[in-house]
Amino acid sequence: MKRLLAWLCAVLSAIGITACDYFNLRELKPGESTAAEVRERFGPPQMEWRNADGSVTWEFTRQPEGTECFMITIGPDEILRSVEQVLNxxxxxxxxxxxxxxxxxxxxxxxxxxxxxxxxxxxxxxxxxxxxxxxxxxxxxxxxxxxxxxxxxxxxxxxxxxx
The missing domain is CATH 3.30.1450.10 (Beta-lactamase Inhibitory Protein; Chain:B, domain 1)
Structure with a gap:
Protein backbone atom coordinates (compact mmCIF):
# COMPACT_ATOMS: atom_id res chain seq x y z
CA MET A 1 0.00 0.00 0.00
CA LYS A 2 2.84 2.38 0.87
CA ARG A 3 4.44 1.69 -2.52
CA LEU A 4 1.14 2.39 -4.31
CA LEU A 5 0.77 5.72 -2.47
CA ALA A 6 4.33 6.68 -3.39
CA TRP A 7 3.71 5.78 -7.04
CA LEU A 8 0.43 7.74 -7.10
CA CYS A 9 2.10 10.78 -5.53
CA ALA A 10 4.92 10.64 -8.09
CA VAL A 11 2.41 10.55 -10.96
CA LEU A 12 0.37 13.42 -9.51
CA SER A 13 3.54 15.45 -8.91
CA ALA A 14 4.60 14.96 -12.51
CA ILE A 15 1.37 16.57 -13.68
CA GLY A 16 1.58 19.43 -11.22
CA ILE A 17 -0.54 18.27 -8.29
CA THR A 18 1.60 18.73 -5.19
CA ALA A 19 -0.53 17.60 -2.27
CA CYS A 20 1.59 14.46 -1.99
CA ASP A 21 4.81 16.45 -1.49
CA TYR A 22 3.93 16.96 2.16
CA PHE A 23 3.74 13.20 2.74
CA ASN A 24 6.78 12.43 0.61
CA LEU A 25 8.95 14.99 2.39
CA ARG A 26 7.90 13.74 5.83
CA GLU A 27 9.15 10.25 4.99
CA LEU A 28 12.54 11.35 3.62
CA LYS A 29 15.28 11.72 6.21
CA PRO A 30 18.62 13.39 5.41
CA GLY A 31 21.48 11.09 6.33
CA GLU A 32 19.27 7.99 6.09
CA SER A 33 17.08 7.95 2.97
CA THR A 34 18.60 6.68 -0.27
CA ALA A 35 18.58 8.12 -3.79
CA ALA A 36 16.31 5.25 -4.80
CA GLU A 37 13.77 6.27 -2.14
CA VAL A 38 13.83 9.87 -3.38
CA ARG A 39 13.19 8.72 -6.96
CA GLU A 40 10.45 6.37 -5.77
CA ARG A 41 8.62 9.26 -4.09
CA PHE A 42 9.32 12.10 -6.54
CA GLY A 43 9.96 10.36 -9.85
CA PRO A 44 12.74 11.42 -12.19
CA PRO A 45 14.18 14.90 -11.61
CA GLN A 46 13.61 17.65 -14.18
CA MET A 47 17.31 18.55 -14.00
CA GLU A 48 20.47 17.13 -12.42
CA TRP A 49 23.21 19.44 -11.19
CA ARG A 50 26.66 17.94 -10.54
CA ASN A 51 28.44 19.47 -7.56
CA ALA A 52 32.20 19.86 -7.03
CA ASP A 53 32.18 17.52 -4.01
CA GLY A 54 30.82 14.58 -6.04
CA SER A 55 27.22 15.03 -4.90
CA VAL A 56 24.33 15.70 -7.26
CA THR A 57 21.39 18.05 -6.79
CA TRP A 58 18.10 17.03 -8.35
CA GLU A 59 15.52 19.64 -9.34
CA PHE A 60 11.84 18.88 -8.79
CA THR A 61 9.83 21.91 -9.84
CA ARG A 62 6.10 22.28 -9.35
CA GLN A 63 5.86 25.12 -11.88
CA PRO A 64 3.85 26.36 -13.73
CA GLU A 65 0.81 25.78 -11.47
CA GLY A 66 2.57 25.01 -8.21
CA THR A 67 4.52 27.45 -6.07
CA GLU A 68 7.48 25.29 -5.08
CA CYS A 69 10.72 23.97 -6.48
CA PHE A 70 12.64 21.40 -4.46
CA MET A 71 16.40 20.98 -4.84
CA ILE A 72 17.29 17.61 -3.34
CA THR A 73 20.98 16.88 -2.85
CA ILE A 74 22.26 13.30 -2.92
CA GLY A 75 25.79 12.52 -1.74
CA PRO A 76 28.30 10.41 -3.68
CA ASP A 77 27.31 7.57 -1.30
CA GLU A 78 23.72 7.73 -2.75
CA ILE A 79 22.36 9.01 0.60
CA LEU A 80 20.07 12.03 0.87
CA ARG A 81 21.93 15.08 2.17
CA SER A 82 19.35 17.86 2.04
CA VAL A 83 15.99 19.03 0.72
CA GLU A 84 15.45 22.71 0.01
CA GLN A 85 12.39 24.58 -1.25
CA VAL A 86 14.28 27.21 -3.27
CA LEU A 87 11.49 29.63 -4.17
CA ASN A 88 12.00 31.81 -1.11
Whole structure:
Protein backbone atom coordinates (compact mmCIF):
# COMPACT_ATOMS: atom_id res chain seq x y z
CA MET A 1 0.00 0.00 0.00
CA LYS A 2 2.84 2.38 0.87
CA ARG A 3 4.44 1.69 -2.52
CA LEU A 4 1.14 2.39 -4.31
CA LEU A 5 0.77 5.72 -2.47
CA ALA A 6 4.33 6.68 -3.39
CA TRP A 7 3.71 5.78 -7.04
CA LEU A 8 0.43 7.74 -7.10
CA CYS A 9 2.10 10.78 -5.53
CA ALA A 10 4.92 10.64 -8.09
CA VAL A 11 2.41 10.55 -10.96
CA LEU A 12 0.37 13.42 -9.51
CA SER A 13 3.54 15.45 -8.91
CA ALA A 14 4.60 14.96 -12.51
CA ILE A 15 1.37 16.57 -13.68
CA GLY A 16 1.58 19.43 -11.22
CA ILE A 17 -0.54 18.27 -8.29
CA THR A 18 1.60 18.73 -5.19
CA ALA A 19 -0.53 17.60 -2.27
CA CYS A 20 1.59 14.46 -1.99
CA ASP A 21 4.81 16.45 -1.49
CA TYR A 22 3.93 16.96 2.16
CA PHE A 23 3.74 13.20 2.74
CA ASN A 24 6.78 12.43 0.61
CA LEU A 25 8.95 14.99 2.39
CA ARG A 26 7.90 13.74 5.83
CA GLU A 27 9.15 10.25 4.99
CA LEU A 28 12.54 11.35 3.62
CA LYS A 29 15.28 11.72 6.21
CA PRO A 30 18.62 13.39 5.41
CA GLY A 31 21.48 11.09 6.33
CA GLU A 32 19.27 7.99 6.09
CA SER A 33 17.08 7.95 2.97
CA THR A 34 18.60 6.68 -0.27
CA ALA A 35 18.58 8.12 -3.79
CA ALA A 36 16.31 5.25 -4.80
CA GLU A 37 13.77 6.27 -2.14
CA VAL A 38 13.83 9.87 -3.38
CA ARG A 39 13.19 8.72 -6.96
CA GLU A 40 10.45 6.37 -5.77
CA ARG A 41 8.62 9.26 -4.09
CA PHE A 42 9.32 12.10 -6.54
CA GLY A 43 9.96 10.36 -9.85
CA PRO A 44 12.74 11.42 -12.19
CA PRO A 45 14.18 14.90 -11.61
CA GLN A 46 13.61 17.65 -14.18
CA MET A 47 17.31 18.55 -14.00
CA GLU A 48 20.47 17.13 -12.42
CA TRP A 49 23.21 19.44 -11.19
CA ARG A 50 26.66 17.94 -10.54
CA ASN A 51 28.44 19.47 -7.56
CA ALA A 52 32.20 19.86 -7.03
CA ASP A 53 32.18 17.52 -4.01
CA GLY A 54 30.82 14.58 -6.04
CA SER A 55 27.22 15.03 -4.90
CA VAL A 56 24.33 15.70 -7.26
CA THR A 57 21.39 18.05 -6.79
CA TRP A 58 18.10 17.03 -8.35
CA GLU A 59 15.52 19.64 -9.34
CA PHE A 60 11.84 18.88 -8.79
CA THR A 61 9.83 21.91 -9.84
CA ARG A 62 6.10 22.28 -9.35
CA GLN A 63 5.86 25.12 -11.88
CA PRO A 64 3.85 26.36 -13.73
CA GLU A 65 0.81 25.78 -11.47
CA GLY A 66 2.57 25.01 -8.21
CA THR A 67 4.52 27.45 -6.07
CA GLU A 68 7.48 25.29 -5.08
CA CYS A 69 10.72 23.97 -6.48
CA PHE A 70 12.64 21.40 -4.46
CA MET A 71 16.40 20.98 -4.84
CA ILE A 72 17.29 17.61 -3.34
CA THR A 73 20.98 16.88 -2.85
CA ILE A 74 22.26 13.30 -2.92
CA GLY A 75 25.79 12.52 -1.74
CA PRO A 76 28.30 10.41 -3.68
CA ASP A 77 27.31 7.57 -1.30
CA GLU A 78 23.72 7.73 -2.75
CA ILE A 79 22.36 9.01 0.60
CA LEU A 80 20.07 12.03 0.87
CA ARG A 81 21.93 15.08 2.17
CA SER A 82 19.35 17.86 2.04
CA VAL A 83 15.99 19.03 0.72
CA GLU A 84 15.45 22.71 0.01
CA GLN A 85 12.39 24.58 -1.25
CA VAL A 86 14.28 27.21 -3.27
CA LEU A 87 11.49 29.63 -4.17
CA ASN A 88 12.00 31.81 -1.11
CA UNK A 89 12.98 35.37 -0.22
CA UNK A 90 16.61 34.51 0.56
CA UNK A 91 17.17 33.06 -2.91
CA UNK A 92 15.27 35.87 -4.66
CA UNK A 93 17.70 38.31 -2.99
CA UNK A 94 20.66 36.31 -4.35
CA UNK A 95 19.64 37.03 -7.96
CA UNK A 96 21.84 39.97 -8.96
CA UNK A 97 22.57 41.89 -12.14
CA UNK A 98 25.09 40.15 -14.39
CA UNK A 99 24.18 36.57 -13.44
CA UNK A 100 23.72 34.13 -16.32
CA UNK A 101 20.54 32.22 -17.05
CA UNK A 102 22.26 28.98 -15.97
CA UNK A 103 23.13 30.51 -12.60
CA UNK A 104 19.55 31.66 -12.07
CA UNK A 105 18.17 28.26 -13.13
CA UNK A 106 20.52 26.54 -10.69
CA UNK A 107 19.34 28.83 -7.91
CA UNK A 108 15.55 28.89 -8.56
CA UNK A 109 14.81 25.98 -10.86
CA UNK A 110 12.95 26.02 -14.15
CA UNK A 111 10.68 29.05 -14.52
CA UNK A 112 6.94 28.74 -15.08
CA UNK A 113 7.21 30.85 -18.23
CA UNK A 114 9.73 32.66 -20.40
CA UNK A 115 8.80 35.49 -22.73
CA UNK A 116 10.83 37.65 -25.11
CA UNK A 117 9.86 41.31 -25.44
CA UNK A 118 11.08 42.42 -28.86
CA UNK A 119 10.78 46.18 -28.36
CA UNK A 120 12.61 46.13 -25.03
CA UNK A 121 15.02 43.48 -26.34
CA UNK A 122 14.78 41.47 -23.13
CA UNK A 123 13.67 38.07 -21.98
CA UNK A 124 11.68 37.70 -18.78
CA UNK A 125 11.45 34.49 -16.78
CA UNK A 126 8.76 34.14 -14.14
CA UNK A 127 8.02 31.79 -11.26
CA UNK A 128 4.66 31.50 -9.53
CA UNK A 129 5.47 32.06 -5.85
CA UNK A 130 2.06 32.41 -4.21
CA UNK A 131 -1.58 31.63 -4.84
CA UNK A 132 -2.55 34.93 -3.24
CA UNK A 133 -3.00 35.90 0.39
CA UNK A 134 -5.93 33.53 0.91
CA UNK A 135 -4.35 30.77 -1.18
CA UNK A 136 -7.13 30.69 -3.75
CA UNK A 137 -6.86 33.83 -5.86
CA UNK A 138 -4.61 36.46 -7.44
CA UNK A 139 -1.35 34.54 -7.92
CA UNK A 140 1.94 36.35 -7.34
CA UNK A 141 4.97 35.92 -9.62
CA UNK A 142 8.70 36.62 -9.19
CA UNK A 143 10.38 37.78 -12.41
CA UNK A 144 13.94 37.97 -13.70
CA UNK A 145 14.82 40.07 -16.76
CA UNK A 146 17.72 39.20 -19.07
CA UNK A 147 19.42 41.27 -21.78
CA UNK A 148 20.28 39.88 -25.20
CA UNK A 149 23.60 38.59 -23.80
CA UNK A 150 21.63 36.38 -21.38
CA UNK A 151 22.63 38.38 -18.30
CA UNK A 152 20.30 39.50 -15.50
CA UNK A 153 19.29 43.15 -15.71
CA UNK A 154 16.71 43.18 -12.92
CA UNK A 155 14.08 41.38 -10.90
CA UNK A 156 10.51 42.16 -9.96
CA UNK A 157 7.14 40.87 -8.85
CA UNK A 158 3.62 41.17 -10.04
CA UNK A 159 0.20 39.99 -9.05
CA UNK A 160 -2.06 38.53 -11.70
CA UNK A 161 -5.40 39.94 -10.66
CA UNK A 162 -8.44 37.91 -11.63
CA UNK A 163 -11.56 39.61 -12.81
Missing amino acids: EQNFARVVNGMSGDEVRRLLGKPARSQFFRLKRETVWEWKISNGPDGTSDPVFFTVSFNTDGRVTGTGRYTQYRR
